Amino acid sequence: MHVAAVGVTVTLLGVCAAVPECWPPEIEQAGFLGTLLRLTEEVVAAASAVHGLGDPKPSAVLPPKVRSKARTRRLRPEALVAPGDLLPDLDNAGPVVTAAREYEAFVSSWVTSPWVHDDPKLASVLAYTSAHSTFSTVMHTFEEHAAVTSVFAARMLLEEAARFTWLAQALQDDDEFTQRSTRYFDEFRARKKKTIALFAGNGVALAAATRLFQMPDSVIKGPEAISKGRQPLPPIDEMLLLLAAPYPEPGWLPVAYSLLSQVTHSTPIGLTHMVRYRHETLSAHDISPEMLALTLDVACLGSARLLGMSGLLLTQGSEEAQQYALGLEQRAREVHNTARLVHWLD
Numbered sequence: 154m155h156v157a158a159v160g161v162t163v164t165l166l167g168v169c170a171a172v173p174e175c176w177p178p179e180i181e182q183a184g185f186l187g188t189l190l191r192l193t194e195e196v197v198a199a200a201s202a203v204h205g206l207g208d209p210k211p212s213a214v215l216p217p218k219v220r221s222k223a224r225t226r227r228l229r230p231e232a233l234v235a236p237g238d239l240l241p242d243l244d245n246a247g248p249v250v251t252a253a254r255e256y257e258a259f260v261s262s263w264v265t266s267p268w269v270h271d272d273p274k275l276a277s278v279l280a281y282t283s284a285h286s287t288f289s290t291v292m293h294t295f296e297e298h299a300a301v302t303s304v305f306a307a308r309m310l311l312e313e314a315a316r317f318t319w320l321a322q323a324l325q326d327d328d329e330f331t332q333r334s335t336r337y338f339d340e341f342r343a344r345k346k347k348t349i350a351l352f353a354g355n356g357v358a359l360a361a362a363t364r365l366f367q368m369p370d371s372v373i374k375g376p377e378a379i380s381k382g383r384q385p386l387p388p389i390d391e392m393l394l395l396l397a398a399p400y401p402e403p404g405w406l407p408v409a410y411s412l413l414s415q416v417t418h419s420t421p422i423g424l425t426h427m428v429r430y431r432h433e434t435l436s437a438h439d440i441s442p443e444m445l446a447l448t449l450d451v452a453c454l455g456s457a458r459l460l461g462m463s464g465l466l467l468t469q470g471s472e473e474a475q476q477y478a479l480g481l482e483q484r485a486r487e488v489h490n491t492a493r494l495v496h497w498l499d
Contacts, residue, residue: 155200162193205361206352246442246449249492253449256484257292260285260460263477270469275375276334277466280317284310284459291452300440301416301427307448308413310455311406315392321462322395338375339383346379396458405499409451416444446495453488457481 166186169176176182267278287306295303320337324330345366352362368374386392390407397406415423426444429436440448461478468474493499 155197155204158193158196158200162189165189205364206357246445246492246495249446249449249488249495252484252488252491253292253453256453256457256481256488257288259480259484260288260456262480263464263473265464265468265474267467269467273467274330274334276317276320276337277463280313280459281463281467283313284456284463287313288452288456288460291448295440295445295448298438300438303452304413304416304440304444304448307452307455308410308417310459311393311396311410311413311451312389312455314455314458315389315396315406316386317459317462318396319387319392321466335380336384336386339380340386342377342379343383343385400499402499406451409447409496409498412444412447413451443496446492447498450489450492450496453485457485 169182169186265281267273267281287310290306291303291310294300294306316337320333321330324333349359349362349366353359389410393406393410394403397403400406412422416426417423426441427438429439429441457478461474461481464474464477465471489499
């Protein structure tokens with residue numbers, strides 16, 4: 154709430170300075186902006202009392218050097234077309250929505266308790282429960298004013314499905330799974346340590362920074378030590394290619410992930426997929442048919458992989474879990490076959 158309030162306020166102030174003609178004449182600007190700043194200050198004061206971060210002091214040390222890796226080009230320049238060559242916006246994501254609803258009905262047709270067979274591996278529990286929650290977020294927001302949330306959630310499902318596929322698919326034995334699990338959780342233990350150090354190095358009280366990462370008392374705390382000489386996880390593109398191996402064009406998933414990222418990072422490309430002019434009326438927060446089709450496509454694909462594989466692991470490969478996993482993959486593929494006629498990937 155702190156970040157959202159400040160972000161909206163700063164964005165509005167910037168728009169007022171950059172394009173003052175956009176301000177509606179019937180609204181008295183000074184009074185509106187004054188009230189906005191006062192309310193923002195109240196949100197900041199209330200939020201700071203909860204998260205305890207306060208006002209960080211300037212760092213006494215030089216900022217760390219950031220190493221950037223060269224990115225591989227995935228979009229072909231020769232595919233660009235002139236504005237006059239564009240077809241009218243006649244795409245319709247309705248059939249994709251219908252297929253996704255059928256997939257959604259099958260998702261809820263079978264459930265299992267994560268603790269049905271003794272103590273399960275934490276990675277499997279997290280994959281199973283979060284996939285249900287995140288997929289539900291997609292299906293309950295894409296037709297609402299918070300439609301952008303569905304794009305965020307679909308991207309999360311795709312990213313986590315890629316990680317979980319790397320973690321659990323085609324492993325030879327439990328020892329290999331344990332090694333990859335250690336590497337998997339080491340990644341997040343390292344991120345936690347780095348983030349707390351970043352807070353503390355910028356003037357935030359160490360106790361306040363540490364408290365943000367404390368688990369509730371109901372959660373059994375695992376090991377905190379990071380393995381010596383730990384290996385980081387593979388790059389996300391590498392894991393996405395593994396996830397997309399069965400498709401005719403495995404490279405389509407890194408492109409799909411990149412396109413979803415345009416929305417989550419509010420790039421110009423992403424913003425053009427979230428607004429539409431219809432009969433000279435601006436419709437904001439309305440996903441384009443192409444982005445909606447891609448969102449539902451990868452949401453079904455990612456959740457199918459997470460729910461199917463984690464269900465098998467949690468039930469030790471039961472017959473019900475096998476049939477459920479196969480049904481998920483089949484229906485997700487049906488969504489994809491419908492969606493690709495709208496977003497034209499793969």
